[in-house]
Every structure is written in C-alpha cells, then in structure tokens.
Amino acid sequence: MKLKILLIFVFVTAMLHGQNQFELSYYLPQNISYNKNIPTPESVIGHQIGEWHITHDKLVTYMKTIAAVSDRVTIEDRGFTFEGKPLILLTITSPENHKNIDAIQSNHFNLTEANKSSTLNIETMPLVVYQGFSIHGNEPSGANASLLLAYYLAAAEGTEIINLLDNTIILLDPSLNPDGLQRFAYWANTNKSDFINSDPNDREFHEVWPGSRTNHYWFDMNRDWLPAQLPESKARIETYRKWMPNILTDHHEMGSNSTFFFQPGIQSRVHPLTPKENQELTKEIGNYHAAALDKIGSLYFTEENFDDFYYGKGSTYPDINGAIGILFEQGSSRGHAQETINGVLTFPFTIRNQYTAALSTLEAAKSMRVKLLTYQRNFYKNAAIETLKDKTKAIVFGSENDAARSFHLAEILKQHTIEIYKPKSDFKENGKNFKKEQSYIVPINQKNSKLIKAMFEKRTSFTDSLFYDISAWTFPLAFNLDYTELKSTSLIGDKIENLSLKKGEVTGKSTYAYLMEWHEYYSPKALNIILNKGLRAKVGMKPFSLNGKTYDYGTILIPVQNQHLNENELFNLLQKVALESNININSVSTGLTNGIDLGSNQFRNIEKQKVAMLVGNGISSYDAGEIWHLFDQRYKMNITKLDISYINRVDFSKYTSIIIPSTNMLLSKGTVEKLKLWVQNGGVLIGYKNAVKWLSANKFITLNYTSAKVNAKQVTFEQKRNFTGAQVIGGAIFETKIDRSHPINFGYTKKNLPMFRRTKIFVKPDSSSFNNPIIYTENPLLSGYISKPNLEVLKNTVPFQVKSLGKGKVVVFTDNTNFRAFWYGTNKLLMNAIFFGKTM
Numbered sequence: 001m002k003l004k005i006l007l008i009f010v011f012v013t014a015m016l017h018g019q020n021q022f023e024l025s026y027y028l029p030q031n032i033s034y035n036k037n038i039p040t041p042e043s044v045i046g047h048q049i050g051e052w053h054i055t056h057d058k059l060v061t062y063m064k065t066i067a068a069v070s071d072r073v074t075i076e077d078r079g080f081t082f083e084g085k086p087l088i089l090l091t092i093t094s095p096e097n098h099k100n101i102d103a104i105q106s107n108h109f110n111l112t113e114a115n116k117s118s119t120l121n122i123e124t125m126p127l128v129v130y131q132g133f134s135i136h137g138n139e140p141s142g143a144n145a146s147l148l149l150a151y152y153l154a155a156a157e158g159t160e161i162i163n164l165l166d167n168t169i170i171l172l173d174p175s176l177n178p179d180g181l182q183r184f185a186y187w188a189n190t191n192k193s194d195f196i197n198s199d200p201n202d203r204e205f206h207e208v209w210p211g212s213r214t215n216h217y218w219f220d221m222n223r224d225w226l227p228a229q230l231p232e233s234k235a236r237i238e239t240y241r242k243w244m245p246n247i248l249t250d251h252h253e254m255g256s257n258s259t260f261f262f263q264p265g266i267q268s269r270v271h272p273l274t275p276k277e278n279q280e281l282t283k284e285i286g287n288y289h290a291a292a293l294d295k296i297g298s299l300y301f302t303e304e305n306f307d308d309f310y311y312g313k314g315s316t317y318p319d320i321n322g323a324i325g326i327l328f329e330q331g332s333s334r335g336h337a338q339e340t341i342n343g344v345l346t347f348p349f350t351i352r353n354q355y356t357a358a359l360s361t362l363e364a365a366k367s368m369r370v371k372l373l374t375y376q377r378n379f380y381k382n383a384a385i386e387t388l389k390d391k392t393k394a395i396v397f398g399s400e401n402d403a404a405r406s407f408h409l410a411e412i413l414k415q416h417t418i419e420i421y422k423p424k425s426d427f428k429e430n431g432k433n434f435k436k437e438q439s440y441i442v443p444i445n446q447k448n449s450k451l452i453k454a455m456f457e458k459r460t461s462f463t464d465s466l467f468y469d470i471s472a473w474t475f476p477l478a479f480n481l482d483y484t485e486l487k488s489t490s491l492i493g494d495k496i497e498n499l500s501l502k503k504g505e506v507t508g509k510s511t512y513a514y515l516m517e518w519h520e521y522y523s524p525k526a527l528n529i530i531l532n533k534g535l536r537a538k539v540g541m542k543p544f545s546l547n548g549k550t551y552d553y554g555t556i557l558i559p560v561q562n563q564h565l566n567e568n569e570l571f572n573l574l575q576k577v578a579l580e581s582n583i584n585i586n587s588v589s590t591g592l593t594n595g596i597d598l599g600s601n602q603f604r605n606i607e608k609q610k611v612a613m614l615v616g617n618g619i620s621s622y623d624a625g626e627i628w629h630l631f632d633q634r635y636k637m638n639i640t641k642l643d644i645s646y647i648n649r650v651d652f653s654k655y656t657s658i659i660i661p662s663t664n665m666l667l668s669k670g671t672v673e674k675l676k677l678w679v680q681n682g683g684v685l686i687g688y689k690n691a692v693k694w695l696s697a698n699k700f701i702t703l704n705y706t707s708a709k710v711n712a713k714q715v716t717f718e719q720k721r722n723f724t725g726a727q728v729i730g731g732a733i734f735e736t737k738i739d740r741s742h743p744i745n746f747g748y749t750k751k752n753l754p755m756f757r758r759t760k761i762f763v764k765p766d767s768s769s770f771n772n773p774i775i776y777t778e779n780p781l782l783s784g785y786i787s788k789p790n791l792e793v794l795k796n797t798v799p800f801q802v803k804s805l806g807k808g809k810v811v812v813f814t815d816n817t818n819f820r821a822f823w824y825g826t827n828k829l830l831m832n833a834i835f836f837g838k839t840m
Contacts, residue, residue: 137180218625470731472784480825555744681808732784
C-alpha cells in the first residue's frame with residue numbers, strides 16, 4: 001500500500017512538473033529577447049509544444065508561416081512523399097546572406113573542388129549545417145523540437161544570434177519522414193488520456209502493426225541515404241549534393257529506459273575510408289553537446305554504442321563526403337509520458353534534449369567554423385592526391401542482356417553527382433563483354449572518388465566483428481552486373497549529362513507469333529500486362545534459335561492466332577507494352593526453329609496471376625513493405641495484403657500465389673490446415689527467411705538444416721555480448737552457382753549469382769542435384785563479414801528450395817531477395833516463383 005501511494009505521489013508530481021514543461025520558457029534560452037512579430041508555435045498550431053504530438057500538416061503550416069514573416073527564413077517544397085505530403089526545407093541565415101545566397105552556395109560548393117578551393121578565403125565563408133529530424137516517424141521528439149529551433153532562429157535577438165546567422169547557413173529539414181510522423185501523431189494523440197497515464201502497458205505505447213517508424217511502403221528510410229530509392233531520400237540527397245554541408249545532424253530516439261546519446265560511436269567500427277580527423281572533429285563537437293546537456297541536468301553517453309560503418313545512414317553518409325555526420329538518440333517517451341527506470345519520462349523532456357543538442361551543434365559550428373571548412377577542403381584535396389596514386393583509373397559496369405539494371409545503377413550514381421561516361425565502343429575486359437549502349441564507365445579521378453570506392457568496394461577483412469547495420473553493399477553485386485577495374489582511361493567516351501533508359505519496341509507486326517526474352521528487368525511487368533489483357537502466353541523451357549537469333553531459357557511466346565484481339569489490336573497493345581516496359585518484343589513468321597519449335601510442349605502455359613501476401617502481427621513489416629513496393633512501384637502489379645487477423649475468413653481459392661514474408665506468426669490449427677489445403681489444390685506458397693522454419697514446423701515442406709557449433713572458451717562475462725554478436729550475419733554478400741535451366745533462374749545469363757544474406761538458416765541440399773538450382777559455392781564470401789564457423793557451414797548449402805504439396809508448390813528462400821529496394825539483381829527470383837512456380 002505504501003509503495004502504491006509513493007508511486008502515485010511520484011506520478012502526480014511528475015505531471016504537475018510536466019504542466020510547466022509546456023511553456024516556451026522550459027525550452028528556450030531566457031537571457032535574450034524575442035521578436036514579437038514572429039509568431040510562436042502555439043499561436044499557429046493551436047497547442048503548446050509537447051502538449052500534443054505535432055501532425056505533419058500543422059508542422060508545415062507553422063514553417064510556412066514564419067517563412068512568410070521572417071527575413072531570415074526561406075522555404076521550399078522539394079517534392080512529395082508517396083502519400084502526397086510535401087518535403088519541405090527551410091534555409092535560415094542572416095538577411096544579408098539571403099541576398100547573396102546563390103554566390104554563397106557556389107563558393108561553398110567550390111570548396112569541394114580540389115582545383116578551385118585554394119583560391120577561396122575560408123575566413124569569410126559561412127559554414128553550412130543540415131539539421132534533420134525524425135527520419136523514423138515514431139521518434140517524434142526531433143520533429144517537435146524543430147518547431148522550437150525554427151522559432152528561435154527566426155525570433156531570437158541580440159549579438160549572439162546575429163553572429164551565428166552571419167556565419168552559418170542552416171538547412172532545417174523538420175520532418176525527414178512525413179508519412180511516418182503523421183501516423184505516429186495520430187496514434188499518440190488518439191490514445192492520449194486527459195489525465196496522463198504513464199503506465200507502459202497502456203495502449204498509447206503499443207502501436208498496431210506495422211507501426212509508424214517507416215514510410216508509406218514500410219521502409220526504414222535511415223538506410224536509404226546511399227541507395228536513394230525513395231522520394232524522401234532523393235529530395236534530401238539533391239539538397240545535400242547542392243549544398244555539400246559541413247555538419248549533418250540526424251535526430252533519433254531509442255528505448256525508453258535509455259538516456260541521451262551523441263556521437264562519436266564505437267571507434268573500432270568506423271569505416272576505414274573515413275579519415276581519422278573526422279572522428280576527432282566529431283568528438284570535439286561532442287564536447288559542446290556535453291556542456292549543454294550538463295547545464296540542464298540531462299544524462300547522456302557517447303562512444304559506447306552505434307557505429308559509423310554503413311554509409312547509407314544519415315549520420316554516416318556525410319563522413320564519406322567531407323563532412324561530419326552526427327547521430328543523436330533520445331530515450332523515447334513513445335507517447336506523452338511513460339514510467340522508466342529513470343523516472344517518468346515526459347514528451348517535453350525528450351523535446352528539450354533534442355532542441356538543446358540542435359543548439360549545441362550550432363554553437364560548435366560557430367566556434368569551429370574555420371576548422372570545419374578547412375577539413376572539408378583538405379578532404380577533397382587529399383582524395384585527389386590519393387586518386388593519382390591509385391592503379392585503378394576507372395570502373396566499368398554493365399549487362400549484355402539487361403539495360404534496365406545497368407541504367408538504374410547509373411541513376412543512383414548520378415543522384416550522388418558521380419560522373420559517368422559511355423565507352424567509346426564495345427569491348428572485352430577480364431573475360432567480360434561490355435556493350436557501348438548498355439555499359440557505363442566511372443573514372444576514379446573525380447571529386448567523389450572516395451564515395452565511388454565506398455559504393456564499389458568488396459571488403460572481407462575487418463578490425464571489429466560487430467556491426468550496427470550491414471557490413472557489405474557492393475552495388476554492382478547487388479545489381480548482378482558485370483564490372484571490372486580498368487588500368488587506363490583510354491576506353492572512356494562521351495560524358496553522360498542526361499541519363500535515359502532506351503524505350504522498347506516491337507520489331508514488326510506478325511501474323512504468327514511474338515517472342516519476348518526474359519532477361520530484361522521489366523519483363524515481368526510486360527508479361528503481367530499481357531496476361532491481364534486476357535491474352536495467352538507461354539514460357540519456353542529450353543533454348544532455341546530462330547532467324548539467326550538465339551532465345552534463352554524462359555523466353556515468352558505470344559501466339560497471334562486464337563487470341564481475343566485481332567492482329568492489329570494485338571500489335572498495337574504489344575507496342576504499348578514494349579514502350580512502357582522498356583523491353584524489345586520480336587515478331588516472327590514461322591514456328592520452325594533450331595531447337596524446340598514454337599508449337600512444342602516445351603512451351604508451357606502461363607496463368608494470369610493473382611497474388612496475395614500475409615501481413616500483420618508477427619510478420620516483418622520491412623520485408624513485407626519491400627515486396628509491396630516491388631510489385632506496386634516497379635512491376636505495376638496488384639498484390640493483396642491479407643492481415644492474419646482475418647485470414648480465417650478469406651477465400652484463398654481466388655489467389656494463384658501467396659507470399660509469407662519473414663515471420664514468427666501464430667495461426668490457428670484450422671487456418672494452417674486451410675492454407676495447406678489451398679496449396680494441395682494447386683496454389684504456390686512462397687516463404688522468406690523465418691517463414692522457412694514456420695513452413696517446416698507446420699509440415700508444408702520437409703527440409704534438413706545444419707548449424708555452426710561455436711563453443712565459448714576463455715570468454716569472460718564482459719566479453720559475452722561481443723562473442724555472441726560476432727556470430728551474427730548482419731548483412732553480407734555471397735556467391736552462388738545456379739542451374740540456368742531451372743525456372744527459378746529464368747532470365748539469368750551467368751552461371752553465378754551474388755546473393756545477400758542476413759540469416760543463419762542453413763539448409764542442406766536435396767539428395768537429387770536437379771532440386772538444388774541455387775547453391776552456395778565452395779568459397780562463397782564476396783563481400784562483408786561472416787564468422788569462420790558460419791562460413792564453413794554456409795559452403796555448399798542452398799538458399800532456395802521448392803517442393804510439391806499435392807498439386808501445388810511450396811517455395812522457400814532463406815534470405816531476402818528484395819533487400820531495401822536496391823537489390824535489383826535478385827528481384828526476378830520472386831517474379832519467377834510467381835509466374836513459373838507451377839512449372840518447377
């Protein structure tokens with residue numbers, strides 16, 4: 001009883017204190033005056049900061065309001081999210097700097113040009129600071145703090161703020177994830193009690209699946225700075241490359257029982273391409289954060305967690321671009337107030353810490369301005385010197401049979417302002433053929449040489465065996481492209497200014513048949529359109545030659561006769577399909593070939609597909625979102641999302657394929673049997689990652705597993721975490737050998753296929769070799785970290801299996817073939833399982 005009374009007293013005291021926390025005086029420096037012509041956040045959004053969670057629409061309204069009245073602030077719309085929310089950016093500096101903003105930007109950009117930077121007077125140049133907030137929607141203290149930061153920078157008066165604005169260009173990105181922020185604000189606000197309930201068991205702190213951390217397609221956008229596949233990422237990368245900031249801050253939240261973290265992180269886990277001085281400067285900036293947090297009595301830690309290895313994170317991307325990236329992690333209230341081991345953690349308290357760190361960053365920027373500008377200039381000068389010593393002068397990549405994959409990698413490079421060129425002509429290098437029209441050359445001797453190395457390198461040795469994120473992302477491997485290093489620049493042709501993907505075409509009108517090869521990335525998109533128009537199509541199970549052209553496994557045949565469209569209508573449709581899908585379709589006038597004739601039974605009918613995917617509690621929203629995005633954005637295919645909360649009422653018979661992303665879901669026995677009956681009646685069930693184990697346990701498929709035996713010898717309790725962490729496969733790339741005659745591999749032209757792996761699901765090969773169409777090689781590691789015991793076990797295991805169950809098929813992948821939307825190279829494996837599953 002006494003304990004209960006004490007808890008109530010603590011709670012009420014905290015809430016009374018929390019009422020004062022809503023006042024601006026709780027957050028803002030009070031020894032200065034504020035311009036009364038600048039509206040406070042409360043006067044525009046209708047509530048005090050921290051009283052409610054800011055919705056994105058109100059956030060935008062406030063930012064536009066102060067931009068309209070302050071001569072220190074301009075605002076721009078840089079595009080829209082998938083849900084149509086504006087991606088705004090505020091540029092904040094002195095009125096005088098605004099008048100000369102184009103010249104300032106040009107001069108600052110020239111600081112990153114090794115051949116121009118020496119002429120610039122760093123002493124008089126402003127520093128550029130990019131401050132970004134809440135890239136994870138359910139980490140909202142940052143976005144709410146951005147309201148305070150914008151108000152302070154627009155309204156504060158006195159010599160200190162004038163000096164700051166005279167010497168700093170502040171790029172304020174108030175919401176890096178508008179879709180997620182809006183979802184979380186809705187959740188937290190609709191579950192808020194008038195008498196604040198801080199019990200962690202309350203519904204307010206437990207969002208429904210998939211939560212609001214991610215964007216519309218459930219992507220973790222803090223992993224997309226390098227791949228830049230999402231509109232939010234593309235907008236911020238365009239801003240970054242235009243300004244090349246000196247500091248970029250990334251404001252996050254972590255577990256509620258944590259305090260506050262700022263970088264540097266764990267020093268042994270910094271990528272080797274990052275200069276040592278980068279971390280020294282990060283640590284010096286950290287002293288400003290420490291002093292500011294000390295002043296308000298907030299606990300914090302540094303150098304004990306997180307790392308700067310994967311360059312696809314907001315706090316690490318700047319490190320390979322001559323800047324300082326800083327990660328902030330605030331213990332999250334996940335609502336309005338929550339009981340933690342550190343007492344009741346209020347939402348205003350989390351906002352104040354984020355705002356304090358934002359101000360301490362600007363204080364460091366002002367004090368270290370010349371030092372940071374000098375570092376940026378020297379970064380690019382040193383990179384240019386290193387490049388001259390490099391034996392590799394260029395990198396060429398491409399595909400003989402798929403222009404789209406090559407194009408999309410080139411597209412990413414262009415987004416990062418990396419210069420790319422066409423080859424002078426077709427050529428062969430290191431046993432690989434490169435066609436002029438489908439290949440690209442990247443010279444190393446250019447400004448972004450270090451970024452190029454980061455994107456193309458294969459690394460298999462490391463100083464540390466633990467990683468906060470993936471340990472490998474080699475882009476040409478992810479795209480399954482031929483690539484090689486060139487020792488000279490003699491093959492480089494014209495520079496590509498405007499990148500474009502060649503439109504597809506039909507070679508002519510036929511009265512007999514059309515043939516479409518399956519090599520091109522967008523061939524599944526084309527086939528889906530054809531089938532949805534009610535046309536008959538078949539897939540060739542063997543290669544053949546016709547009219548001097550060889551057609552590979554998986555060639556699609558569209559007969560002209562017995563279609564519901566006449567010859568002209570069919571031709572017109574296929575022209576449109578070829579154009580929209582960037583593929584070529586060949587017209588033929590005979591069925592007589594060298595090999596299987598077009599009337600052969602080796603051409604199998606393809607059904608119109610209706611695909612569903614299980615989602616909901618227990619399903620990985622990341623994996624599900626990547627599949628949804630692939631279908632919806634890339635292939636323009638419908639995929640029905642079936643929530644497991646109601647699938648017992650769903651008629652499965654209307655679906656040809658059902659996908660189960662990685663899962664630890666619990667289904668009733670009746671639902672499992674219902675799903676099994678659907679497979680037995682002819683359905684194709686596709687499982688990924690942990691779904692493989694689930695399907696085995698529920699007797700959909702029989703597989704034999706193996707695992708590494710690792711004994712902890714001479715490992716202390718202190719070393720336990722590192723010991724177990726070293727056995728994690730955090731994300732690496734491995735080589736497989738493939739049987740190209742198997743339908744799962746249709747469209748692939750090489751005998752080897754790089755595959756991404758994050759799991760320790762090791763499946764033994766089937767006793768019949770023809771049932772192992774994809775198998776890891778004897779020396780599979782291409783790039784990234786894996787422990788020696790796990791590597792030994794991985795050798796000659798299989799990442800894919802397909803087994804019959806009645807009339808249907810069960811298809812399993814031990815790992816994600818659609819990882820983060822940039823693994824173009826293995827996307828077609830899922831499409832093959834969809835369209836050709838029944839032929840396997």
